[in-house]
Amino acid sequence: MDATTSLSLAREAATTGGEVAHGGFRGPLTVETKANELDSVTEFDREVQRRVANVLRADDPEAVIVGEEELPEIETRKTLPESGTAWIVDPIDGTNNFVVGNRIWCCSVTAAEDDEAVAAVNEFPALGDCFAAGDEGATRNGEPISVSQRGRPETFTINPVFGLSETNRRKLSEYVSTITEEFGDCRRFGSSQFALSSVAAGELDAAVSSMSLSPWDTVGGVHLVRQAGGTVTDLAGNRWTPGADGIIASNGNAHDDLVAAFE
Ligand SMILES: O=P(O)(O)OC[C@H]1O[C@](O)(COP(=O)(O)O)[C@@H](O)[C@@H]1O
Ligand SMILES: [Mg+2]
Numbered sequence: 001m002d003a004t005t006s007l008s009l010a011r012e013a014a015t016t017g018g019e020v021a022h023g024g025f026r027g028p029l030t031v032e033t034k035a036n037e038l039d040s041v042t043e044f045d046r047e048v049q050r051r052v053a054n055v056l057r058a059d060d061p062e063a064v065i066v067g068e069e070e071l072p073e074i075e076t077r078k079t080l081p082e083s084g085t086a087w088i089v090d091p092i093d094g095t096n097n098f099v100v101g102n103r104i105w106c107c108s109v110t111a112a113e114d115d116e117a118v119a120a121v122n123e124f125p126a127l128g129d130c131f132a133a134g135d136e137g138a139t140r141n142g143e144p145i146s147v148s149q150r151g152r153p154e155t156f157t158i159n160p161v162f163g164l165s166e167t168n169r170r171k172l173s174e175y176v177s178t179i180t181e182e183f184g185d186c187r188r189f190g191s192s193q194f195a196l197s198s199v200a201a202g203e204l205d206a207a208v209s210s211m212s213l214s215p216w217d218t219v220g221g222v223h224l225v226r227q228a229g230g231t232v233t234d235l236a237g238n239r240w241t242p243g244a245d246g247i248i249a250s251n252g253n254a255h256d257d258l259v260a261a262f263e
Pocket of ligand 1: 040068090092093094095096160161162163164188189190191192193217
């Protein structure tokens with residue numbers, strides 16, 4: 001499937017999923033936890049993944065789906081296949097925000113070919129922003145976007161993406177110190193797809209993490225950043241690929257400084 005066709009299907013799936021989630025936003029929810037007390041899931045996460053999968057499977061009944069939630073009736077992988085087409089789905093990225101009524105959450109749908117994204121859509125219904133990219137640049141609500149122009153590291157606003165699991169808290173605090181001592185300002189939003197979309201749109205200068213983030217937290221947003229003219233590597237400065245330990249996504253202007261600062 002070419003990038004234009006993939007983008008159109010990703011858009012249809014993410015729009016459908018976003019509408020379903022938005023219908024439950026700020027309403028009564030049943031909230032369960034997964035790995036820890038701060039890892040929430042709601043009935044909407046599962047229902048949105050089901051609805052997104054139905055859109056994708058209506059087009060191709062054999063569509064390979066890499067998704068965050070477990071659904072008994074839809075076979076879902078946790079990692080990307082080494083070859084072929086796969087659809088990466090985060091039904092709600094930012095579930096903790098969704099649960100408390102904060103608008104920063106999205107339905108994320110990405111098409112990948114052989115481990116590499118070809119089209120991505122991050123639909124934020126409560127914000128009214130839809131970030132999308134095929135192979136002709138990135139857009140927000142249909143308008144072209146590009147990474148920021150900022151060049152001096154001490155002026156950079158950076159999002160350390162970590163979540164709040166026990167094991168990652170110490171590293172997060174190190175990253176926050178590095179940002180405030182060597183760079184400019186710090187932001188945290190509770191959604192890695194929002195962080196990456198914001199880098200693509202020039203609203204943030206960089207997003208960084210030493211965690212190995214899941215494909216549904218990253219692959220689509222990485223594609224948006226690259227299509228918007230940015231640079232995405234692992235912590236060693238090598239081109240980022242799914243499964244990498246850590247990520248540095250930036251406007252590209254001080255990428256070497258970021259690689260030198262974060263480990
Ligand atoms: O900006 P923060 O608070 O570090 O949040 C980042 C975290 O947000 C998430 O993107 C939220 O994902 P989910 O809501 O899909 O669980 C995590 O995957 C990631 O670890
Ligand atoms: Mg999620």
